[in-house]
Amino acid sequence: MTTSLKRLLLMNVSSSVIFNYMGIFINLFIWEKGQSIFDVAWFNLVMFIAWALAFMYGAKLLARFTIGAVIRVSALCAGITFVLLSWVHVEPKLLYLTLIALPVGITNGLYSAAQNIGISLFGKGKEFTAFFSATNVFGQLIAFLNPLLFALIIKWIGFSGSFLVMFLFIGVMIAVSFYIPRISLKEAGESVFENFSIRHVFATPSLKWMIPSLIAGGFFIQFQGIFSLIFTFSVTNDKLTIALLQIMYTAFTVACVFVYQRFSRTHRISDSRWLTFGMIAAAVGFLLVLFPKPSILIISNVLTTIGLFFFFTIWSSRQFMASNHLTPVQQARFLVWRELILVISRIVMLALILGITDFNGIVFKAVMIFSFSSALLIPFFSSKSDATMKKAND
Missing domain, CATH: 1.20.1250 (Growth Hormone; Chain: A;)
Structure with missing residues (x-):
């Protein structure tokens, strides 16, 4: 596997930690506020609306910028999410849930666009097969260890402390994004839309x-x-x-x-x-x-x-x-x-x-x-x- 693909693998690992956390513990954080199905459903509804719009915009950005640039914007939105969760508490509750859901959706949408569309441009060589195999192995390890690790962190220093820990992985994601293959849809010669x-x-x-x-x-x-x-x-x-x-x-x-x-x-x-x-x-x-x-x-x-x-x-x-x-x-x-x-x-x-x-x-x-x-x-x-x-x- 080339150095570029190894860096891409490292970025995927750090992002997988972030998205696994978001999928489980942000929903748990919202559930514990009132144990309301409506609250969890509303958060996810707004998140997916933002996800869809961000995915389309991400596809448009890939015609001008590399996947690394789009991933950096995604990581910054993840950072905004954890800033809001840590320090912003507003009423009414629906407004608060909406404020959290928007950057979560944008984070997921932009990253999905960069990952799905950008990686499809790599090709299908032996090294690419090795990359996906390694991604799958690390993905399974994260799915095993991440919930347990952050459950212990939350029991030790609370949700606020776990939000601060996530900034470490966001930092890794941003740093490595500067060194991954510089690919985009510029070479396609025509717009996605x-x-x-x-x-x-x-x-x-x-x-x-x-x-x-x-x-x-x-x-x-x-x-x-x-x-x-x-x-x-x-x-x-x-x-x-x-x-x-x-x-x-x-x-x-x-x-x-x-x-x-x-x-x-x-x-x-x-x-x-x-x-x-x-x-x-x-x-x-x-x-x-x-x-x-x-x-x-x-x-x-x-x-x-x-x-x-x-x-x-x-x-x-x-x-x-x-x-x-x-x-x-x-x-x-x-x-x-x-x-x-x-x-x-x-x-x-x-x-x-x-x-x-x-x-x-x-x-x-x-x-x-x-x-x-x-x-x-x-x-x-x-x-x-x-x-x-x-x-x-x-």
Whole structure:
């Protein structure tokens, strides 16, 4: 692996620590203020609106600046987030949650644009394969150690102290961003937003079938994502226990990786069957939520975690295969639209979740059935996309 890629790997590690913290502990910080589903849903709703706008702007910035420059802006927004969390407390609560959510969303949106669009320009050499393998290993280690480390830090010096610790990782992220490969979309010769209509971007039949799949996937991912956290927070108020539960869910994900890789090498189980299995596991997990006892909620999270792994692994790989033939700028357009469709569907789901007050109410059950139905449609849309792509190649 070249020195540049090693530096990019270091930056990815520091950013993964930041985003893992944001995903768990900022939501926990908000939950502890009032144990309100509405508060957590509102924070995430505003965050994803900011995420979508920042992702589009990030794609535009990459036509003029390198991925390092965009990542530095993302890191500065992360710094603003922790300044607000540490020293700003305003009323009403919705304004406070909005002020926090905006820089979090901008941080994620800009970084996603730099990561997804910028890295697609690297190419697919052996060193790039080694880079992604190393990224995956470090990502799993961070998912294991980060929750435990920061749970201990929060128990020792409180949330405010943990916010200050995050500035160390933000500093590493900014410093290393000056030394990563200086790549951008300048060489593409045309703007990402030229011929940007959805009709032009999703031009082939296989890509068109991806649109409803992305919409349904966004609903499913968001429902599972927010309630896996809320269920965990509902089980216990102890931060160390919450961290250990998050580590347990990660352990099940790692186990799924080994099982999937072993059976995929022998082709004993097709990807379509893995996808169906994932949807069934998630569906059973959803149904268990109707019995909101602590042990049942933990089992529900385990099943939906397993389901989400198989869903996301196969679903994402099929999207990559369908778009792999595109030029860099065409792939950038596809990635922007993909992100927008996913984020918009997640926003719709969060808007529905705003009306939920408890796990026994009719609103929760209705939203759960809607998410469950969306999840079951994904294998159908995915198979239609595969079939049209195969037909076009024959």
